[in-house]
Amino acid sequence: MIEAVGLTKSYGARTAVYNLTFRVQPGKVTGFLGPNGAGKSTTMRMILGLDHPTGGSVTIGGYPYRQLPNAPRQVGALLDANAKHGGRSARAHLLCLAQLSGIPARRVDEVLGVVGLSEVARRRSKAFSLGMGQRLGIAAALLGDPQVLLFDEPVNGLDPEGILWVRNLMRRLAAEGRTVFVSSHLMSEMAQTADHLIVIGRGQLMADLPVRDFIAAxxxxxxxxxxxxxxxxxxxxxxxxxxxxxxxxxxxxxxxxxxxxxxxxxxxxxxxxxxxxxxxxxxxxxxxxxxxxxxxQGAVDFRSTADQRAGLVQQAPAPGYAPGHTPGYAPGYAPPQQPYVPPQPPVQAQPPVQPQAPVPAQRAAGATMALGVPALPPTPPASPPPVAAPADIPEQPAPSRPEDAR
The missing domain is CATH 3.30.70.100 (Alpha-Beta Plaits)
Incomplete structure (x- = not known):
C-alpha cells in the first residue's frame, strides 16, 4: 500500500504539491489524473525517493522508499521510457538491472517474453520506436516481480493492440493482489482500466473516489x-x-x-x-x-486561444475564375508574352560641375572679338607621327634546283 500524508513539495517560490493526502490500496488499479502541471510526476518521484518532500511524508508498506530492503524487488516503476543506455541491447539493459538487484538472469528472458520483445532482445535500444521503448520500460518494472507498481503514461506511443495488452496486464496484476498506481491522460482508457481514481489539480487533492462514484458526482x-x-x-x-x-x-x-x-x-x-x-x-x-x-476546468493552467489568422485570410477568387488562365482575360486566352528586357545598371549621379574662372589668353595677330570674348586663332591639326622607313632586308638566295646544276 502507498500512503501519503500532508505531502508538500516546493521549488523556490513555486509549490508543485501542497498538503496531499491519499492511499493507494492493493488489489485495485488506481488511476492518477490531473491536468498538465498538476504535480503528478512530482508526486511519483517523491514516492520513489527521487525528490525529497518539503513537508509531509509518503511510505510504501509503512517504509519510505529509501529504507525498503532491496527496494527493486518490492517496487517496480516506469517514469521515463528513455531512461536507458541506447548503445545496449534490450537484453543487456535488463541484465544490468537484474545484476544490480540480485535478480537471476533467467528472469530477463521471462519479462522480455511477457512484453513481446523476445525477437528484438539483441537489438540496440536506440533503434527502438516509442512503443517498443515503452514495452522495455514495463519489462524493467516487472523485472523483480514486485508487489507495488507505478506507471506514468504507460500506453504512450503504443498501437491499439499494445494498449489492449497494457490494459489487461494492469488488471491482471491488480487481480493478483498487487498495488497498481497508473497516471494517464487518456480518459477513455482509464474508464476501462481503473477501479479507483485520485484526481489532483494545481498540486492539491480534488477527488479520491471509485470511478462510478466520480462520474455520478x-x-x-x-x-x-x-x-x-x-x-x-x-x-x-x-x-x-x-x-x-x-x-x-x-x-x-x-x-x-x-x-x-x-x-x-x-x-x-x-x-x-x-x-x-x-x-x-x-x-x-x-x-x-x-x-x-x-x-x-478551473484547475487548467494552459489554455489555448482562438487563431485570429491576422493578415493571412486569402481573398476569394473573382466570379468566373478557372485555374489555368489569367484573371481579367477570357477562359482559354493567354496574354502575349512580353519580350525580355535585361535589367539596366543603375545610373550613378554625377557630382555638379563647379564653374571655373576664365583663363586669360593672349590674342594672336588677326584675331577678332566676338561677344566680348577674345577670339583665339584656330589650332592647326596635329601632324601624324613620322613613319619609320622599313629596314633593308638582305635578299635571300633562291633555293637551287637540280636542273640548274646541268
Missing part, C-alpha cells in the same frame, strides 16, 4: 427524446407536459430534446398522456472524460 444524466419530424404541434405539447412535470427540456442541434430531471418511465407516461408518438427515448450517462473536464 461530476455529471448529470439525461434522456434523449425525439418526436416525428414535421409534427410541431405534438412536439410543443410534449415540451409543455415535460416542463409542467418538473423536467428541464433543451433542444439539440439535430432536432432531439435533452430532458433532465425525469426518469425514462415518467417521460414515456407523459408522452402517452399528451398523445405524442416517440421516435427515440434513450438514456445518456456521462463519460469519465465529461466528468473529469467538468471537475478540472
Amino acid at each position: 461530476n455529471s448529470t444524466d439525461f434522456a434523449r427524446v425525439r418526436t416525428p419530424d414535421g409534427d410541431e404541434a405534438a412536439r410543443e405539447a410534449l415540451v409543455k407536459a415535460l416542463g409542467d412535470a418538473g423536467g428541464q427540456v433543451h433542444p439539440e442541434a439535430d432536432g432531439a430534446l435533452k430532458v433532465v430531471g425525469l426518469p425514462l418511465p415518467r417521460i414515456s407516461d407523459l408522452a402517452h398522456e399528451a398523445d405524442t408518438r416517440l421516435w427515440e427515448l434513450s438514456p445518456h450517462q456521462a463519460s469519465l472524460e465529461e466528468a473529469y473536464m467538468r471537475m478540472t
Whole structure:
C-alpha cells in the first residue's frame, strides 16, 4: 500500500504539491489524473525517493522508499521510457538491472517474453520506436516481480493492440493482489482500466473516489427524446407536459430534446398522456472524460486561444475564375508574352560641375572679338607621327634546283 500524508513539495517560490493526502490500496488499479502541471510526476518521484518532500511524508508498506530492503524487488516503476543506455541491447539493459538487484538472469528472458520483445532482445535500444521503448520500460518494472507498481503514461506511443495488452496486464496484476498506481491522460482508457481514481489539480487533492462514484458526482444524466419530424404541434405539447412535470427540456442541434430531471418511465407516461408518438427515448450517462473536464476546468493552467489568422485570410477568387488562365482575360486566352528586357545598371549621379574662372589668353595677330570674348586663332591639326622607313632586308638566295646544276 502507498500512503501519503500532508505531502508538500516546493521549488523556490513555486509549490508543485501542497498538503496531499491519499492511499493507494492493493488489489485495485488506481488511476492518477490531473491536468498538465498538476504535480503528478512530482508526486511519483517523491514516492520513489527521487525528490525529497518539503513537508509531509509518503511510505510504501509503512517504509519510505529509501529504507525498503532491496527496494527493486518490492517496487517496480516506469517514469521515463528513455531512461536507458541506447548503445545496449534490450537484453543487456535488463541484465544490468537484474545484476544490480540480485535478480537471476533467467528472469530477463521471462519479462522480455511477457512484453513481446523476445525477437528484438539483441537489438540496440536506440533503434527502438516509442512503443517498443515503452514495452522495455514495463519489462524493467516487472523485472523483480514486485508487489507495488507505478506507471506514468504507460500506453504512450503504443498501437491499439499494445494498449489492449497494457490494459489487461494492469488488471491482471491488480487481480493478483498487487498495488497498481497508473497516471494517464487518456480518459477513455482509464474508464476501462481503473477501479479507483485520485484526481489532483494545481498540486492539491480534488477527488479520491471509485470511478462510478466520480462520474455520478461530476455529471448529470439525461434522456434523449425525439418526436416525428414535421409534427410541431405534438412536439410543443410534449415540451409543455415535460416542463409542467418538473423536467428541464433543451433542444439539440439535430432536432432531439435533452430532458433532465425525469426518469425514462415518467417521460414515456407523459408522452402517452399528451398523445405524442416517440421516435427515440434513450438514456445518456456521462463519460469519465465529461466528468473529469467538468471537475478540472478551473484547475487548467494552459489554455489555448482562438487563431485570429491576422493578415493571412486569402481573398476569394473573382466570379468566373478557372485555374489555368489569367484573371481579367477570357477562359482559354493567354496574354502575349512580353519580350525580355535585361535589367539596366543603375545610373550613378554625377557630382555638379563647379564653374571655373576664365583663363586669360593672349590674342594672336588677326584675331577678332566676338561677344566680348577674345577670339583665339584656330589650332592647326596635329601632324601624324613620322613613319619609320622599313629596314633593308638582305635578299635571300633562291633555293637551287637540280636542273640548274646541268
